[in-house]
Amino acid sequence: MLAKPKIAFFDFTSCEGCQLTVIDALQTHLGLLDLVEIVQFREAMSEKGDDYQIAFIEGSCTRESDEQRLRAIRQQAMIVVALGACAHLGGVNAMKNRWPIEDVQTYVYGQAGRNLYESYPARPISEVIEVDYAIPGCPIDREEFVRIVQRLLQGRKPKLPDYPLCVECKLAENACLNKLGKPCLGPITRAGCHAICPSHGDGCEGCRGFISEANFTYMREILRGHGLSDVEIDAQFTMFNYYQLAAMGADAPLSQINGNGHRRHAADAEVLPASTFAAPKEA
C-alpha cells in the first residue's frame, strides 16, 4: 500500500448516515487524517480531487446515470469499498423493488409526476462494478470502519466474520430476545456490530446481511413461534435484504413477497447465494 493513500468518498442513493459515521469516527481517531489524504468528500468538503486510490461508496444504484458514475470511480480507484448496507446489499432502498417502478412513482409524486424523475429498482453497487470489500451495516460500525481502514493501510485484506450475531450477543451476556418472545434475526445475520440492537432490547433486523449457512426455515419457525404472520415474517426478512432474497427467486425463504415477478433488475443476472458478495475475497 502507498505511504499516504488518497481516498475519496462518494454517495449514491442513501441517507448519508455512513459518511456521518466516518465523520464521527474522527472524534476518537483524528489521527486518521495524518495517515490518508482525503481528496473528495462532498458532504464535508468543497475541495475535489479526482486522483484517488481508495474509493468508499455509500448508497445503492437506483438509476442509469448512477451506473456511469460508478464505472468512472471503478476505473480510477485501485480499491473500491462498499460503505454500508445500501451499497453492500441494496438495503432499505430495495424494499421498493416489490412494486413496479411506475407504481411507487405514482404513489409518491402522483400521476403528473410519475415519469418526472429517473429511477429504477435499487441494486447493490456490486451489480454494476467489481467491489473489493464491504463494510456492512446500517449504519456502518465506527470501530469496524477504523479497523478496516487500518488493514487496508497495512496492505492486508480486511476480514468480515461469517458467523451469526448470536455469538456476539452471548459474549455481551445478553438474554436471548427470541427466548424472551421478541423477534430477532440474530441467528441468521452476520456478526460484527457487537449485537448493538439486541444489547438495547431490540431484535436484530439483518442490516449486515445473512451468513452463508443461514437456516431460513428454522428462523421462520422461531418467528412463527412469536405469533408473527407470514406477512410479518417476510417483512422482517426483507427490511435490509429484499434484494438478496428476491434474487434467490423460487429458493427465497419468503411466503408472500417472492413469486410475484420480483426478480433482480438486470434481466441477465445469475442468481447469487445471499452471501457471496459479502464474503471477504481472501482470508
Added chain:
Amino acid sequence: MTRKSTQPAPEAVNGSQVRITVHHVTRVEGHGNIVVDVRNGTLERCELEIIETPRFFEAMLRGRPYTQASHITSRICGICACGHATASLRATERALSVQLSDQTVLLRRLVMHGEMLDSHILHVYMLVAPDFLGVGSVIPLATSHPDIVKRALRMKQFAGELCAAFAGRHTHPIAMTVGGFTHFPSRQQVEALRERAEALRADVDATVELFATLPYPQFERETEFVALVQPDDYGFIDGMIGSTDHPPRPVDEYRQVTNERLAVHSTAKHTAHQRESYMVGALARFNLKHMHLHPRAQAAAAHLGLSAPCFKPYYNSVAQVVEIVHCVEDVVRLLDTALERGIVPEDPAPVTLRPGARGVGAVDVPRGVLFHEYQIGEDGLIQEANCVIPTGQNLGNIDRDMRALVPTLLSEPEDVIRHRLEMLVRAYDPCISCSTHFLNVEFVGK
C-alpha cells in the same frame, strides 16, 4: 433530472449576461445544483435544482407492520434520524391511541435535544464556518484552526452520547419504539451525562464568541415563518403549527399549511401556506418562540445581534448557535428532572388496533417542522403513508431568496455571486437526502 455541465466557459462579465451553474453544491447533506440565468440584465431563471435520487419511502411503508415504521423512516436521513423516528412514532401512537408515560415524554425530549445539538454543531462548525475562515472544508480547518475543530468534535461527541444513552445510537436510533423505550440507562450513566453537560458550558460560550465575530451577509427578505409552538416552552415535539402570518393550527391540519406541489426542477416537492413560500428551521423557531428560550440563550442571541423578527436568511446559522446554548441548558434541566424522578424500566404503552386508524406526528427537527402521517389497518399493517420534510418546505423560499439576492450582486465577479449563493443555500442547512437530496450552482449566462 441530472443536468450535465456542458455549458461553455462563461463569457466576459458585464452584469447583463450571467449564466452560473453550481453542480453538486458541497458541504450540504444530499445533492443539488444552483442555476442562475441572467440575460440582457433580466433574471430569466434562478433556482435550486434538487437532483437527489427519489427514494419512495412512503410507498415502501405500505403493507409493513407499524412496528417497523420508525426504523425504516429513520433511514430517510442520517442527520435527523432521531427526528424521523420520533415523528414516525408520534404518527403511529396518535393513530393507535397510545398514551405515553411522563418518563417516555421526558426521554424523547432528551433524545431530540441531543440530535438538535449534533446537527447544529455539525452544520455551524463543519459546514458553515469554513466559508468565513477562508478554507474549503473542515479538513484543512483541522490544521489551520485545530482548537476550533477539536471543540466541535468534543461537543458533537457529547451530543452523540446523549442520544446513545437513551436511543442506543444517534444514526440510527435503536431503543425508541412505539409506546416507549426498549432500553434504559443506569443512574450512573445519567449522572455522568449531567456532569458533562454542565462542563460543556465553556465550549458553548466559546462557540458563541466565535460566531459573534463572523461577518454574516445582511441580505434580508420578508417571508412567513412556520414552526411548532407550545405554551411556555421552546419544545420540538408535538404542539400546534405556529405561523407569523396565521393563528396556530392543530398538527392534524398540516396539509393546509404545507400544500405540497411538484416542481419540475426538484425531486423534492415544494410547499406554500399564506404566501408563495415560507421558511422553517432555527430562524423560524426563534422568530416564533424566542420568549421561551433559556435566559442564557436569550443573552447569546443579543450578543450575536439576533432579534425577532429577523428576516435575514444567513442568520439561520446564528439562530442555530442560539439553539445550541438553549439545548445544553435544557439538557441539564431535563437530566436533573430525570435524576430526581429516577429512570424506571417500563414496558411500552399498549396500542389499540382498529380499522383505518390515522394519525399525524409532528416534530421540529433541526431543519424545521417534519410531519409523518400513517393509516394503519386492524391487522397492524400500514395502508397509507405521507411524510413532509423540512427542506422541501424551505425550497420555495430558497428560490425566492435567490431571485431577490442575485440582482443585488450582478456587479460582483462571478465567483463572489457563486459563493454567496452557495452560502445562502448552506445557511438553510438543507438536508437533501430527506427532502430527497441537494446542491450545485449553475450559472447559465453571465
